[in-house]
Amino acid sequence: LALLNLYDIEQAAGRLANFAHRTPIVTSRFLDALAGARLFLKVEAFQVTGSFKFRGMYNRLATLTSEELRGGVVTASSGNAGQALAYAACLHKTRCTVFMPMQPAGRPPGVKRLAAAAYGAEVRLYDRAAGNRDELRDAYARDVGAVVVPSAGHLDVIAGQGTVALELLEDVPSLDTIVVPVAGGGLLAGTTVVIAGISPSTRVVGVEPMVSNDFRLSLDRGAVVTVPIQSEDSIADALLLDHPSDIALAVCREHLSWQDIVLVDDDSIRSAVRALFRHTKLVVEPGGAAGLAALLAGIIPSPGERIGVVISGGNVSPDQFARLIT
Amino acid sequence: LALLNLYDIEQAAGRLANFAHRTPIVTSRFLDALAGARLFLKVEAFQVTGSFKFRGMYNRLATLTSEELRGGVVTASSGNAGQALAYAACLHKTRCTVFMPMQPAGRPPGVKRLAAAAYGAEVRLYDRAAGNRDELRDAYARDVGAVVVPSAGHLDVIAGQGTVALELLEDVPSLDTIVVPVAGGGLLAGTTVVIAGISPSTRVVGVEPMVSNDFRLSLDRGAVVTVPIQSEDSIADALLLDHPSDIALAVCREHLSWQDIVLVDDDSIRSAVRALFRHTKLVVEPGGAAGLAALLAGIIPSPGERIGVVISGGNVSPDQFARLIT
Numbered sequence: 001l002a003l004l005n006l007y008d009i010e011q012a013a014g015r016l017a018n019f020a021h022r023t024p025i026v027t028s029r030f031l032d033a034l035a036g037a038r039l040f041l042k043v044e045a046f047q048v049t050g051s052f053k054f055r056g057m058y059n060r061l062a063t064l065t066s067e068e069l070r071g072g073v074v075t076a077s078s079g080n081a082g083q084a085l086a087y088a089a090c091l092h093k094t095r096c097t098v099f100m101p102m103q104p105a106g107r108p109p110g111v112k113r114l115a116a117a118a119y120g121a122e123v124r125l126y127d128r129a130a131g132n133r134d135e136l137r138d139a140y141a142r143d144v145g146a147v148v149v150p151s152a153g154h155l156d157v158i159a160g161q162g163t164v165a166l167e168l169l170e171d172v173p174s175l176d177t178i179v180v181p182v183a184g185g186g187l188l189a190g191t192t193v194v195i196a197g198i199s200p201s202t203r204v205v206g207v208e209p210m211v212s213n214d215f216r217l218s219l220d221r222g223a224v225v226t227v228p229i230q231s232e233d234s235i236a237d238a239l240l241l242d243h244p245s246d247i248a249l250a251v252c253r254e255h256l257s258w259q260d261i262v263l264v265d266d267d268s269i270r271s272a273v274r275a276l277f278r279h280t281k282l283v284v285e286p287g288g289a290a291g292l293a294a295l296l297a298g299i300i301p302s303p304g305e306r307i308g309v310v311i312s313g314g315n316v317s318p319d320q321f322a323r324l325i326t
Numbered sequence: 327l328a329l330l331n332l333y334d335i336e337q338a339a340g341r342l343a344n345f346a347h348r349t350p351i352v353t354s355r356f357l358d359a360l361a362g363a364r365l366f367l368k369v370e371a372f373q374v375t376g377s378f379k380f381r382g383m384y385n386r387l388a389t390l391t392s393e394e395l396r397g398g399v400v401t402a403s404s405g406n407a408g409q410a411l412a413y414a415a416c417l418h419k420t421r422c423t424v425f426m427p428m429q430p431a432g433r434p435p436g437v438k439r440l441a442a443a444a445y446g447a448e449v450r451l452y453d454r455a456a457g458n459r460d461e462l463r464d465a466y467a468r469d470v471g472a473v474v475v476p477s478a479g480h481l482d483v484i485a486g487q488g489t490v491a492l493e494l495l496e497d498v499p500s501l502d503t504i505v506v507p508v509a510g511g512g513l514l515a516g517t518t519v520v521i522a523g524i525s526p527s528t529r530v531v532g533v534e535p536m537v538s539n540d541f542r543l544s545l546d547r548g549a550v551v552t553v554p555i556q557s558e559d560s561i562a563d564a565l566l567l568d569h570p571s572d573i574a575l576a577v578c579r580e581h582l583s584w585q586d587i588v589l590v591d592d593d594s595i596r597s598a599v600r601a602l603f604r605h606t607k608l609v610v611e612p613g614g615a616a617g618l619a620a621l622l623a624g625i626i627p628s629p630g631e632r633i634g635v636v637i638s639g640g641n642v643s644p645d646q647f648a649r650l651i652t
Contacts, residue, residue, distance in 0.1 A: 024350050026372070045607040046606075046607060050607065111604075277609055277644065277647070281376065281608060281610070282608070283607040283608065284607070318603065318604070319652055321651065322649075322651060322652045323648075325644040326645055326648045
């Protein structure tokens with residue numbers, strides 16, 4: 001029996017119907033020419049709270065009892081999941097705490113931290129290099145009696161993220177390939193379930209930053225591999241995680257091998273952000289552009305294919321965006 | 327008898343159906359809170375060639391005979407109409423020449439000039455301060471036997487621009503107000519015709535840069551008034567024109583008075599570009615954000631209203647955009 005199936009994703013889609021945006025598909029003849037393929041961008045930068053993370057967080061909270069909600073919710077997140085949980089908690093009228101990585105010394109708090117706080121979440125900082133964020137989160141949850149909502153590692157979260165691919169396939173039938181960025185693996189796992197259920201001939205490709213290739217290594221090993229990481233290691237802050245979610249990994253292992261994960265460097269990501277600025281007028285954060293980066297860099301051979309590309313988020317500070325495009 | 331009526335706009339919509347994008351409506355709770363109203367952004371930054379101008383240019387060329395097309399087409403434009411005509415000319419397989427304003431000394435050619443050239447247009451430069459761009463254009467057209475396609479001053483161009491409001495009203499019924507940026511007045515004129523025909527109780531508001539208030543003065547006077555202008559006078563290059571199109575003015579006079587035109591300064595425009603970056607993840611050029619600028623600055627009293635806002639274009643250089651958002 002599969003860990004998760006299409007029915008779970010369809011249930012999540014029903015729960016999200018009145019709360020998440022059905023994000024548009026954007027196309028560009030210029031990007032198609034650059035990629036040598038027909039690209040269909042699913043723009044989750046337009047999603048509520050600026051990334052696909054809202055889908056999984058909302059879906060998870062929708063399955064909690066009112067008693068569970070009473071104790072509040074907590075997550076650990078580079079930012080997008082924290083922002084998303086903070087807003088989902090507002091909608092469910094419960095308290096929210098988010099563990100977020102400290103910025104390098106001297107840097108001001110990022111847009112994601114400010115947004116989570118603006119939604120009323122309590123933000124607690126941790127040191128990314130220490131690699132113990134889940135322990136901090138779990139200890140806190142025990143202390144205050146809050147429910148842990150992992151950014152990827154829960155089947156209800158993964159089911160929510162799967163609704164991205166569900167909508168994409170409804171709007172664009174017969175895709176040859178679908179490309180998604182990978183951090184904890186929730187989006188990738190949800191995508192594999194949808195593809196297996198609806199369009200099994202479509203290839204699924206995950207994209208990781210070269211310096212943070214823990215998901216690829218873990219798929220190869222068949223178990224969670226940890227790759228220590230620091231905030232300065234890549235511009236794609238949303239994709240910097242030292243190990244995959246074990247549950248997302250387990251779901252992915254039913255459908256993917258390590259060859260289905262490709263790696264991109266920061267220069268490719270920067271080029272993709274610039275191409276999106278110029279040709280589609282979209283503001284996309286580095287991690288959100290990783291899928292397009294792999295395609296424009298030629299890392300995913302796909303001449304003439306019809307390719308769905310998940311643009312997973314748009315939460316980038318004005319200063320970082322200005323540096324990226326100039 | 328009206329100069330232009332709803333039927334003309336519907337005909338234009340039919341011609342454009344397979345060539346122009348049906349651009350999306352974008353909404354944001356944050357922008358609504360800032361404006362104190364419900365805003366429906368019609369995002370023409372996503373239009374083919376990055377602005378609404380493609381609609382009018384394409385519609386005009388679609389009404390030319392093959393004999394007329396043989397001599398090529400010519401326009402004078404701050405950039406967006408030039409880019410749009412260049413691409414429309416590609417689609418109609420005819421030559422295109424565009425007169426564009428010189429940049430201040432030392433500045434590199436702008437993105438609009440480069441794009442027009444990339445579409446195969448011949449770009450000729452003129453001095454904006456000399457105020458004789460239409461004469462240059464007309465003299466050139468006589469010399470080479472080309473057809474003049476004015477950026478606003480032709481009923482077929484105006485009919486094409488009217489399709490923006492037509493789509494907006496189809497997607498968002500019962501608008502209290504619709505706000506559009508004004509340069510030559512083609513978009514405003516097309517909008518007034520659609521509103522008069524479909525939703526006469528909706529108020530139409532045009533927005534000009536404070537330094538380039540020729541349209542407001544012309545509506546007040548009941549005749550074309552010229553206000554000399556230089557490229558440095560406002561960041562909203564797309565709206566800097568020293569006089570309105572006489573035909574667009576005549577169409578607007580059937581429906582509007584000078585009080586229906588409001589004026590915005592550069593600071594308000596800058597704030598609107600930043601708000602669009604932050605809350606909607608859209609790349610919008612200064613002129614394209616003028617309508618939102620007027621709403622956020624409180625210049626159009628509209629508490630609680632449902633307001634359609636035309637975001638008219640997104641052609642902005644990386645350097646200018648970086649300066650705008652930081």
